[in-house]
Amino acid sequence: MQHKPGRYHHGALAESxxxxxxxxxxxxxxxxxxxxxxxKLIGVAPSAAxxxxxxxxxxxxxxxxxxxxxxxxxxxxxxxxxxxxHPFLDVGLAYIAFGLQRRAMFQVMWRSELIDAxxxxxxxxxxxxxxxxxxxxxxxxxxxxxxALSPQELLxxxxxxxxxxxxxxxxxxxxxxxxAKLAQARSALLALGPSFSGSELKPRT
Amino acid sequence: MQHKPGRYHHGALAESxxxxxxxxxxxxxxxxxxxxxxxKLIGVAPSAAxxxxxxxxxxxxxxxxxxxxxxxxxxxxxxxxxxxxHPFLDVGLAYIAFGLQRRAMFQVMWRSELIDAxxxxxxxxxxxxxxxxxxxxxxxxxxxxxxALSPQELLxxxxxxxxxxxxxxxxxxxxxxxxAKLAQARSALLALGPSFSGSELKPRT
DNA sequence: TTTTCAATGTGAGCGCTGTTCACTTGAGGG
DNA sequence: CCCTCAAGTGAACAGCGCTCACATTGAAAA
Numbered sequence: 001m002q003h004k005p006g007r008y009h010h011g012a013l014a015e016s017x018x019x020x021x022x023x024x025x026x027x028x029x030x031x032x033x034x035x036x037x038x039x040k041l042i043g044v045a046p047s048a049a050x051x052x053x054x055x056x057x058x059x060x061x062x063x064x065x066x067x068x069x070x071x072x073x074x075x076x077x078x079x080x081x082x083x084x085x086h087p088f089l090d091v092g093l094a095y096i097a098f099g100l101q102r103r104a105m106f107q108v109m110w111r112s113e114l115i116d117a118x119x120x121x122x123x124x125x126x127x128x129x130x131x132x133x134x135x136x137x138x139x140x141x142x143x144x145x146x147x148a149l150s151p152q153e154l155l156x157x158x159x160x161x162x163x164x165x166x167x168x169x170x171x172x173x174x175x176x177x178x179x180a181k182l183a184q185a186r187s188a189l190l191a192l193g194p195s196f197s198g199s200e201l202k203p204r205t
Numbered sequence: 206m207q208h209k210p211g212r213y214h215h216g217a218l219a220e221s222x223x224x225x226x227x228x229x230x231x232x233x234x235x236x237x238x239x240x241x242x243x244x245k246l247i248g249v250a251p252s253a254a255x256x257x258x259x260x261x262x263x264x265x266x267x268x269x270x271x272x273x274x275x276x277x278x279x280x281x282x283x284x285x286x287x288x289x290x291h292p293f294l295d296v297g298l299a300y301i302a303f304g305l306q307r308r309a310m311f312q313v314m315w316r317s318e319l320i321d322a323x324x325x326x327x328x329x330x331x332x333x334x335x336x337x338x339x340x341x342x343x344x345x346x347x348x349x350x351x352x353a354l355s356p357q358e359l360l361x362x363x364x365x366x367x368x369x370x371x372x373x374x375x376x377x378x379x380x381x382x383x384x385a386k387l388a389q390a391r392s393a394l395l396a397l398g399p400s401f402s403g404s405e406l407k408p409r410t
Numbered sequence: 411t412t413t414t415c416a417a418t419g420t421g422a423g424c425g426c427t428g429t430t431c432a433c434t435t436g437a438g439g440g
Numbered sequence: 441c442c443c444t445c446a447a448g449t450g451a452a453c454a455g456c457g458c459t460c461a462c463a464t465t466g467a468a469a470a
Contacts, residue, residue, distance in 0.1 A: 010448080029318045035428060045449050047430080052447090056428065110374045113234045117375065149389075151396040154368070154377075158393060159360055162367025169315045170322065172359075184354075188363060191356040194399035214418055214465060240457060250420050252458080257418090261457065 014052040014062075016042050021063045025104030030111075035059070060108060061115040061122050067105035068125035071098045075132050089189055091132070092160040096185050099164035100178050106168055133157060152196055159192060219257040219267075221247050226268045230309030235316075240264070265313060266320040266327050272310035273330035276303045280337050294394055296337070297365040301390050304369035305383050311373055338362060357401055364397060 010016065020038035035056050039046040053059040078094035079087055099106035108114060115122065149157075163185050166172035173181045215221065225243035240261055244251040258264040283299035284292055304311035313319060320327065354362075368390050371377035378386045 013447080031318055034426085036426085046428085047450075048448055050429070110370070110376055112375045113236055151392040154389065154393040155364055155396050158367030158371060159364045160367070161371055162363035162365070163359070165315070165370050166363060166366055170317045171315055184359065187356040188359040191360050191400050192397075195396050216418095218418080239455085241455075251456095252421075252460090253419055255458070 010042070010044055010048075013042070013044060013048060017049055017052065017059060018063050018066055021059065022102075022104060025108070026102070030104055030107055030114075057114065057116055058119075061119045063105075064108045064111075064115045065119070065122045065125045067102070067109045068122070068129050070102070070105060071095070071109070072125070072129045072132050074098050075129075079132075086193075088156060089186070092156065092189055093182060093186060095160050096164045096167070097178075097182060099168050100181060103168055106164065155195060156192065159189065163188060215247070215249060215253075218247070218249065218253060222254055222257065222264060223268050223271055226264065227307075227309060230313070231307070235309055235312055235319075262319065262321055263324075266324045268310075269313045269316075269320045270324070270327045270330045272307070272314045273327070273334050275307070275310065276300070276314070277330070277334045277337050279303050280334075284337075291398075293361060294391070297361065297394055298387060298391060300365050301369045301372070302383075302387060304373050305386060308373055311369065360400060361397065364394065368393060 017038050020041045021033055023041065024033045024037055035049050036046045038059075039049055049059065053062065074097070075091050075094045078090045082090035084090065117123075163172075167181055167185075173184060176184065222243050225246045226238055228246065229238045229242055240254050241251045243264075244254055254264065258267065279302070280296050280299045283295045287295035289295065322328075368377075372386055372390075378389060381389065
């Protein structure tokens with residue numbers, strides 16, 4: 001990933017820049033991520049980044065897209081290995097676990113001021129996640145209201161997202177480690193059970 | 206609020222700066238808020254701001270504190286006028302309505318990288334909000350785990366916070382106006398009812 | 411009333427940022 | 441073998457947060 005000083009061309013700068021964003025964001029926080037910092041980390045001139053991304057927002061959009069795909073993959077894996085009677089619980093916990101493990105990715109995914117939400121690749125990725133949530137509990141997060149969410153679906157997604165956001169921002173569970181947070185979240189989501197009785201959401205469709 | 210050109214001393218720069226933050230944040234987004242921009246809006250030299258706030262983070266912390274108090278007041282008002290059998294519903298909807306009305310305030314309240322969460326005034330404000338949530342549904346958001354949240358309380362707070370966050374970031378209800386969002390949120394929160402049956406949270410303690 | 415002084419403003423300047431632009435490099439196809 | 445063009449460089453720009461020496465003031469002290 002580091003640019004060898006001998007070589008003039010890097011070869012995979014676009015990908016390396018995304019890695020650099022993750023590295024810096026995870027270590028120093030999202031607003032400590034600097035184009036010049038990423039370039040220096042890779043060993044390349046700052047202006048080289050603009051050959052691959054129109055501006056910083058485009059870089060962040062690509063990073064968010066990568067994040068959405070990573071989260072979708074993790075949730076798909078959780079859905080596939082879920083043996084219990086509550087697949088939505090496992091998928092939701094995968095959502096939360098992703099946020100706890102990859103803080104910066106979760107944060108940038110939803111920060112509309114840092115990304116270009118109209119970017120086609122970003123939209124594709126968010127639709128993928130939407131479809132996944134539809135399978136698990138919620139439906140179509142970016143389908144522009146052509147498919148209304150049921151109250152239960154909305155509730156499920158909001159709970160999971162709210163828990164993750166509160167953990168990630170540090171407003172909740174400041175003293176708890178990751179396992180304790182997940183256990184706490186599990187019990188909260190289990191309390192959701194009665195609200196789903198008789199709906200299409202309880203065990204498996 | 207505007208600095209009269211004749212006067213050398215402004216008189217209430219600290220407060221005016223907070224207003225300027227709100228104005229710029231609400232009009233151009235949170236990261237478009239600039240110390241120099243705030244100073245120019247008021248009609249004062251940029252360096253004057255540092256006589257009242259140590260740095261930009263301190264200004265944002267004061268702004269977040271103001272936001273917490275404003276939100277608490279709005280929730281208190283909702284609790285006071287709530288006549289229905291579900292005071293938590295009204296308080297929760299007040300939470301969501303505040304986020305929809307005052308986007309920038311809601312965003313900055315929880316953005317731990319922009320503020321100093323150890324600031325005593327900020328802590329006081331967040332404890333006030335915590336106490337309010339305790340009365341409505343949840344308990345002690347910043348009491349460092351000396352008072353564990355019940356699963357139901359956690360669920361209620363997460364749902365309300367998750368809904369607000371998704372609306373505010375534009376991930377949900379992009380085509381809906383504020384009233385429609387509130388109606389949608391109400392139905393989602395109403396679906397929470399069965400989860401609270403038999404707990405201390407259903408009508409009024 | 412006059413003096414003094416701390417609080418509150420100014421303006422220049424520092425190193426950083428994102429971004430642009432003219433230029434250089436070098437790998438691959440004719 | 442040369443030629444082209446994507447992919448690199450480095451200098452420059454305005455705007456950013458922030459500091460510091462200095463100016464201006466209202467009010468307390470004399």
